[in-house]
Amino acid sequence: MTTVSVAVPRKGRPLEAVLERLADRAGATDVADRISSTLRYEKAIAKGNQSADADVYDRLAAYSDVSEPTEPEYSLLRDDRDGMPRRVVFDSVTIPTDEGAVRLVGREEPFRALRKHEFALGFDSADLVLEEVVELRSDPLGDLSAVNERIDPMDTDVRIRTGLGDTVYHTLLATPDVAPPNRSLDRSFVAEYTGSLCISPRYERLVEAVLGTDALDGVEFTYPEASQTEELAVANAGMGVYLTVTGSTAREHGLVVGESLFPSETVLLENDVERTDETDAVASLLAGEDIDTELALA
Incomplete structure (x- = not known):
C-alpha cells in the first residue's frame, strides 16, 4: 500500500481539525480522539491547570508506540510559557484509507515545510499564507481564489486547496x-x-x-x-x-x-511541483464538497 506523508501542526486547533476530518473520511475516530485527548491533557499540564503523577518523559514513553505505525507517536518541545516547560506534542501516525495510507507528520511550520518541497500535502492556518506570500495590493483581498491568485509563482509552488471549516x-x-x-x-x-x-x-x-x-x-x-x-x-x-x-x-x-x-481557518495546502497521482487521490479524499468552509471574504 502506498503511503503519502502529510505535514500537520504539532498541536492546537488546526491539528484537531485535521484529525476530525480524517476521522470522518477514513473512520479513524478512535485514534483521532485519543490524540486530541492526550494533547488537551498535556496542554492543561503546561498551563498549570492540571497536575500529573508521572514526569514528562514517562508520560511520553507511555503515550508513544514506535513499534506500530498506526499508533501515534509524540515528541517533546519547549513551551513558550513562563519557565519554558517541556510539553508533549504530536509527532506522527499512519492512518489507512481507501486511497492508501496517510502518514501525518508533525511539523512546527507545515506551510514552510511545503515551501521547501519536503511534502506535497500539508495543513496549516490560512493566516500564514497571507502573512508570508500573498501580494499586498491597494484593494482588499477578495476570496479564496483571490488568495491563490495573489501568490507569486516565483515565490512558492504552494497553493490552497480547501478549508476545513474550523472558522x-x-x-x-x-x-x-x-x-x-x-x-x-x-x-x-x-x-x-x-x-x-x-x-x-x-x-x-x-x-x-x-x-x-x-x-x-x-x-x-x-x-x-x-x-x-x-x-x-x-x-x-x-x-x-x-x-x-x-x-x-x-x-x-x-x-x-x-x-x-x-x-482564520485550517487549510489543505498542495505543492504543485510535488504532486503525484497518489497525492492527488489523498487530496481528493481530504477535500470534498461536504466541508462547510468559510474561506471567503464578504
Whole structure:
C-alpha cells in the first residue's frame, strides 16, 4: 500500500481539525480522539491547570508506540510559557484509507515545510499564507481564489486547496465613540478613518492584505502591551482587528463588533511541483464538497 506523508501542526486547533476530518473520511475516530485527548491533557499540564503523577518523559514513553505505525507517536518541545516547560506534542501516525495510507507528520511550520518541497500535502492556518506570500495590493483581498491568485509563482509552488471549516474570524472592533453611529463598522469606514488600529504584531501583513493598503492611509498600527488583554488594548486604541468566534467577549468589554474581515481557518495546502497521482487521490479524499468552509471574504 502506498503511503503519502502529510505535514500537520504539532498541536492546537488546526491539528484537531485535521484529525476530525480524517476521522470522518477514513473512520479513524478512535485514534483521532485519543490524540486530541492526550494533547488537551498535556496542554492543561503546561498551563498549570492540571497536575500529573508521572514526569514528562514517562508520560511520553507511555503515550508513544514506535513499534506500530498506526499508533501515534509524540515528541517533546519547549513551551513558550513562563519557565519554558517541556510539553508533549504530536509527532506522527499512519492512518489507512481507501486511497492508501496517510502518514501525518508533525511539523512546527507545515506551510514552510511545503515551501521547501519536503511534502506535497500539508495543513496549516490560512493566516500564514497571507502573512508570508500573498501580494499586498491597494484593494482588499477578495476570496479564496483571490488568495491563490495573489501568490507569486516565483515565490512558492504552494497553493490552497480547501478549508476545513474550523472558522474563527479576524474581525473589526471599535469603541462606541469611534464606531460610526448610523452605518456599519466595515472596510469602507476604515478607508475614511484616521487614527490608531490595534492589532497583533504577527498579523500586520494579514491586516494590510484584507483591508487593502489604500484603506490604511492615515492609520497607525498599535500593539497590546504584555500585560493587556486584546479587548483592553483595542479599547485604548479606539479600534482594532482581532480574532473572534461570536464576538461575545468583545461586547462584554463594551466594544462594537463590526465586519468579519477574514476567516482564520485550517487549510489543505498542495505543492504543485510535488504532486503525484497518489497525492492527488489523498487530496481528493481530504477535500470534498461536504466541508462547510468559510474561506471567503464578504
